[in-house]
Amino acid sequence: MGNKVCIMGLGYIGLPTAAFLSNSNFEVLGIDVKQEIVDKINDGQIHIVEPGLEEVVKQGVKSGNLRASLEVSPSDIFIIAVPTPFDEKKRANLRFVDEAVLSITKVLKPSDLVIIESTIPVGTTERVRDMIHSVRPDLFSVENEQIYLAHCPERVLPGNIIQELINNDRIVGGIDAESTEKAVNFYSSVIQGQVIKTNSKTAELTKLIENSFRDTNIAFANEVSMICESLGIDTWELIGLANRHPRVDILNPGPGVGGHCLAVDPWFVVESCPDSSVLIKTAREVNEEKTNWVYQRVLEKIQSLDNQEVTVGCFGLSYKQNSDDLRESPAMKIYNLLNDAGINTIACEPNLDSLEGDTLLDTNEAIKQSTIILFLVGHDEFRDISEESLRDKIVIDVCGVMRR
Ligand code: SAJ
Secondary structure, three states: OOOEEEEEOOOOOHHHHHHHHHOOOOEEEEEOOOHHHHHHHHOOOOOOOOOOHHHHHHHHHHHOOEEEEOOOOOOOEEEEOOOOOEOOOOOEOOHHHHHHHHHHHOOOOOOOEEEEOOOOOOOHHHHHHHHHHHHOHHHHOOOOOOOEEEEOOOOOOOOOHHHHHHHOOEEEEEOOHHHHHHHHHHHHOOOOOOEEEEEHHHHHHHHHHHHHHHHHHHHHHHHHHHHHHHHOOOHHHHHHHHOOOOOOOOOOOOOOOOOOOOOOHHHHHHHHOHHHOHHHHHHHHHHHHHHHHHHHHHHHHHHHOOOOOOEEEEEOOOOOOOOOOOOOOHHHHHHHHHHHOOOEEEEEOOOOOOEOOEOEOOHHHHHHHOOEEEEOOOOHHHHHOOOHHHOOOEEEEOOOHHHO
């Protein structure tokens, strides 16, 4: 198999993958739909924040092994890493996958390998096979070597993507044994982790279940926090005590679950089999409700202050600690709800230099100007805040950052 790789989608997964492969002796063409992203990458720069990524991109571009473009070209391996959001009815929106598939189908040749890394509902890889067949039946004629199609879900943790790309085990599920073998050989040639074979539907569901498992466990922690609050029990003390049990490991409650993974993927499972995914669906609803629950607690606190002039300092706005990513951020939802209710707020997000249309204050200034200190995200910067500086403040610590 040749060493030309075409990667469709240069986001949080596509770009690190393109950069990593371009430094692993592959000739990589990265495709995106935004000219400014293409231009930035060809200048050796990046449009996302990920530790260590810019260096790897620079090396790839400088070596001539990494190039970005709007247009696909014939390659030997095609990796689809485009977003798979859900629509207002919580159903998978596969428009970007379909557009990527139709783009590459024009340049596919027999023996090419197509890998879908995007997170997709069960059965999508087989549906893609049928899409390719309907446009290019020639690729499936007996005279030609077949094309190979597999799903290989990513499982890298944003903030540690480069290392996890190299070291994580990967699951590969082909539409047939030959496709699985081709994809296994490809990944085995570039990563340190183990490459484990399965079929495409199992690979699709494995990814969804990984994230559903985490979402359900976070929902349990969030429900525990709401129970503790209603019973007047300290959440963090209770979880600390329960986790001393050798087989109990309750996760951290927070303002809800954000990001484009855990807040999305479980809904693909619910869509595939609604009657059998009651717990997964309920966990999603608990995590979504937690965000509103936090907002209501803040309102109650303000009302208890007899409507004196109150300023609520929102500490942490990104979707998770030590991240700058605001996508699906529950902290941002709470911040916006407070603003929409006409409450004076202050935004403090140490991982951002600016926030569209809003002023960001640094931690010390935000503390000074706030009546209520609302810790929404447990950034490391907040752990250095002294008890002294909070002495005459009302503190609502949603994420337990002051308890670690
Ligand atoms: N969160 C909590 N409490 C916790 C842990 C997390 O409230 O104890 C919240 C976070 O604040 C955040 C959300 O959950 O809002 C998700 O954070 P996360 O730490 O679970 O990580 P993600 O979404 O950035 O990455 C997850 C990872 N999946 C698993 O850990 C099973 C990652 O490995 C996946 O590759 C990624 O989803 C993905 O892209 O699917």
